[in-house]
Amino acid sequence: MRLEPRSGVPVHLTVLAPACAVVLALALTAIPLLWADVPVVRAYGLIFEGALGSQFALTETLARATPLIFTGLAAAVAFRARLWNIGGEGQLYVGALTAVAIGSGAIVAPPAVMIPMILLLGALAGALLMLIPTVLKLRLGVDEVVTTLLLNFVVLLFVSMMIEGPMKDPMGMGWPQTAPVVDAAALPKLIARTRVHTGLILALAAAVAVWVLVNRTAWGFEMRAVGANPAAARFAGIPVARVMIRVGLISGALAGLAGVGEVAGLKGYLTLDLSPGFGYSGIVVAMLAQLNALAVVISALFVAVVFVGADFMSRSIGVSSYLANLIVATSLLTMLAASLATRYRLRWR
Amino acid sequence: MSEIVDILLSVSLWAAALRIASPLILGTLGELICERAGVLNLGIEGIMTAGAMAGWMAVYQGADLWTGVAVAAAIGMILGFVHGVFTVPLGLSQHVTGLGLTLLATSLSYFTYRMILPDVPSPPRIEAFQPLPIPILSDLPIVGPAVFEQTALTYFALIAVAVVAYVLYKTPLGLAVRSVGENPAAAEAQGIDVYAVRIGAVMVGSGLMAVGGAFLTMSAFNAFFFEMVAGRGWICIALVVFSSWRPGKALLGAFLFGAFDAFQVRLQQVVGGDIPYQIFLMLPYLLSILALIVMSRRAAYPKALMIPYRKGER
Numbered sequence: 001m002r003l004e005p006r007s008g009v010p011v012h013l014t015v016l017a018p019a020c021a022v023v024l025a026l027a028l029t030a031i032p033l034l035w036a037d038v039p040v041v042r043a044y045g046l047i048f049e050g051a052l053g054s055q056f057a058l059t060e061t062l063a064r065a066t067p068l069i070f071t072g073l074a075a076a077v078a079f080r081a082r083l084w085n086i087g088g089e090g091q092l093y094v095g096a097l098t099a100v101a102i103g104s105g106a107i108v109a110p111p112a113v114m115i116p117m118i119l120l121l122g123a124l125a126g127a128l129l130m131l132i133p134t135v136l137k138l139r140l141g142v143d144e145v146v147t148t149l150l151l152n153f154v155v156l157l158f159v160s161m162m163i164e165g166p167m168k169d170p171m172g173m174g175w176p177q178t179a180p181v182v183d184a185a186a187l188p189k190l191i192a193r194t195r196v197h198t199g200l201i202l203a204l205a206a207a208v209a210v211w212v213l214v215n216r217t218a219w220g221f222e223m224r225a226v227g228a229n230p231a232a233a234r235f236a237g238i239p240v241a242r243v244m245i246r247v248g249l250i251s252g253a254l255a256g257l258a259g260v261g262e263v264a265g266l267k268g269y270l271t272l273d274l275s276p277g278f279g280y281s282g283i284v285v286a287m288l289a290q291l292n293a294l295a296v297v298i299s300a301l302f303v304a305v306v307f308v309g310a311d312f313m314s315r316s317i318g319v320s321s322y323l324a325n326l327i328v329a330t331s332l333l334t335m336l337a338a339s340l341a342t343r344y345r346l347r348w349r
Numbered sequence: 350m351s352e353i354v355d356i357l358l359s360v361s362l363w364a365a366a367l368r369i370a371s372p373l374i375l376g377t378l379g380e381l382i383c384e385r386a387g388v389l390n391l392g393i394e395g396i397m398t399a400g401a402m403a404g405w406m407a408v409y410q411g412a413d414l415w416t417g418v419a420v421a422a423a424i425g426m427i428l429g430f431v432h433g434v435f436t437v438p439l440g441l442s443q444h445v446t447g448l449g450l451t452l453l454a455t456s457l458s459y460f461t462y463r464m465i466l467p468d469v470p471s472p473p474r475i476e477a478f479q480p481l482p483i484p485i486l487s488d489l490p491i492v493g494p495a496v497f498e499q500t501a502l503t504y505f506a507l508i509a510v511a512v513v514a515y516v517l518y519k520t521p522l523g524l525a526v527r528s529v530g531e532n533p534a535a536a537e538a539q540g541i542d543v544y545a546v547r548i549g550a551v552m553v554g555s556g557l558m559a560v561g562g563a564f565l566t567m568s569a570f571n572a573f574f575f576e577m578v579a580g581r582g583w584i585c586i587a588l589v590v591f592s593s594w595r596p597g598k599a600l601l602g603a604f605l606f607g608a609f610d611a612f613q614v615r616l617q618q619v620v621g622g623d624i625p626y627q628i629f630l631m632l633p634y635l636l637s638i639l640a641l642i643v644m645s646r647r648a649a650y651p652k653a654l655m656i657p658y659r660k661g662e663r
Contacts, residue, residue, distance in 0.1 A: 142645045149583045150634045161627035320463035325456030332449040336441050
């Protein structure tokens with residue numbers, strides 16, 4: 001028995017492998033559910049119901065998927081070029097911080113000016129934050145995995161400092177939170193009286209844009225070449241450093257947009273619990289999508305279903321909602337194993 | 350200025366330095382063993398969390414302290430086995446597997462904790478390891494109280510450094526570990542089973558990381574909190590680079606880090622209100638990044654680090 005590399009990926013496997021991975025993950029997470037003495041089928045039924053069972057549930061899931069699409073794209077773009085940006089969480093927060101810094105009254109302008117401005121500057125903040133580890137990697141050979149991870153902690157502490165200090169809302173009853181973004185800077189709701197906002201449209205547009213960029217442009221070709229084999233890419237005359245910087249900036253900007261969307265579209269102000277780990281979940285989203293930008297939308301929806309549904313299930317039958325993280329993490333590992341099937345075939349001999 | 354000198358001369362600073370360093374020594378040693386065998390283990394943050402939870406929970410349920418340590422180590426080795434199987438024979442991305450393992454181990458720990466203790470108002474405490482002065486040595490001036498009045502797990506960490514250094518450099522087993530991390534094809538030609546050595550090294554390393562995590566709940570805070578590992582695993586990865594993959598330097602790096610951390614806590618009390626406390630809390634992370642920048646020029650990575658090995662493929 002041995003593994004033999006495949007020359008091409010059969011189409012049916014690109015759909016079948018993730019599907020099998022998810023089913024396997026759900027089967028594995030049934031073990032802790034059984035241990036918790038919870039009827040497994042009912043628990044999964046409640047997850048489904050809580051995430052998709054009503055119009056309200058659906059809108060909640062879409063609202064949850066919005067930042068995940070952005071952070072998923074951020075990871076997918078970077079990983080494609082083998083730039084390991086694990087700093088999505090920090091980039092999300094600097095994006096959000098920039099959005100409130102500008103959007104909560106510092107500048108007064110009509111929405112047509114305000115909204116593009118906070119989006120652009122929020123994205124720029126995320127991009128600049130990612131520039132630091134990218135340059136350190138290229139110039140000094142510092143591993144970007146550790147620097148992006150450690151910067152997440154630095155950024156969170158910085159945000160904490162700002163919302164307890166200079167940016168603390170004087171009207172906030174003493175809570176550590178910023179002043180709310182003004183109406184002119186708020187992303188309009190897509191559906192009235194729900195939490196779905198225009199950020200979702202932007203996220204979908206970003207997914208299409210990233211897909212076109214990666215698969216249909218010269219820049220994308222260079223990115224993929226650098227990811228596949230940096231030495232060969234350099235030999236072929238591709239400016240590897242410039243490509244990496246470009247990738248880092250795009251990746252950081254996408255994660256920054258996730259933060260702008262959460263703050264200007266959903267929460268309205270910035271607190272330290274703005275993101276329950278969207279930056280980290282984005283990595284799972286990207287891997288489940290096998291780094292394909294369009295598939296990121298689907299896998300972000302899946303992860304959103306799990307999170308929103310598990311919250312509902314947790315409230316209904318009293319199982320810790322950490323089950324959601326458990327399902328998502330298990331899916332990542334089973335997906336990784338399933339990805340072997342798309343790259344290798346099993347030969348019996 | 351005199352306050353700073355007072356801080357630096359106080360015995361409590363150096364005792365605290367070693368105490369803060371202890372989980373980092375164990376975590377760094379564990380990661381070092383994995384990387385010496387050619388496997389990057391980004392599962393460390395989750396493995397430390399799992400060790401912290403499992404060791405504490407075992408003791409809370411009535412086991413004695415050393416059984417708790419053994420439980421933590423066993424959980425760490427099981428998680429290490431998962432990482433090893435995914436990255437060594439299957440050759441999957443070490444980055445993604447490790448991060449996935451961190452997510453899995455962390456959420457599994459939190460889930461288990463909530464499962465067993467669904468509604469405790471505040472984290473319950475255990476009777477943890479107590480300081481264990483070593484006769485005669487603890488009477489030495491400064492060094493005595495700083496080094497020889499620690500808890501048993503700190504001594505365990507210090508002994509582990511010596512054992513790992515000895516095994517790595519003086520035994521055939523250590524040679525096998527180093528050679529699968531440098532040149533697996535040559536190791537295989539010597540009759541070494543590359544897969545077995547790599548998986549074994551990842552398991553042992555992960556066991557040490559888990560004990561490092563258990564130090565937090567069984568020798569420092571005496572209770573389990575969510576997010577208590579707080580990036581210590583990532584700091585260990587930076588310390589491995591700082592140490593140039595050498596156990597002795599890993600001890601030095603972790604100790605310097607602990608000294609700095611202990612110093613900033615005391616400095617914070619002196620300068621107090623003028624500077625936001627978050628600045629002080631940022632320093633350890635910034636220091637780790639700085640250490641990486643300083644050392645990375647000279648970093649001599651194990652040659653086969655992060656390169657999966659397939660038998661019969663070149």
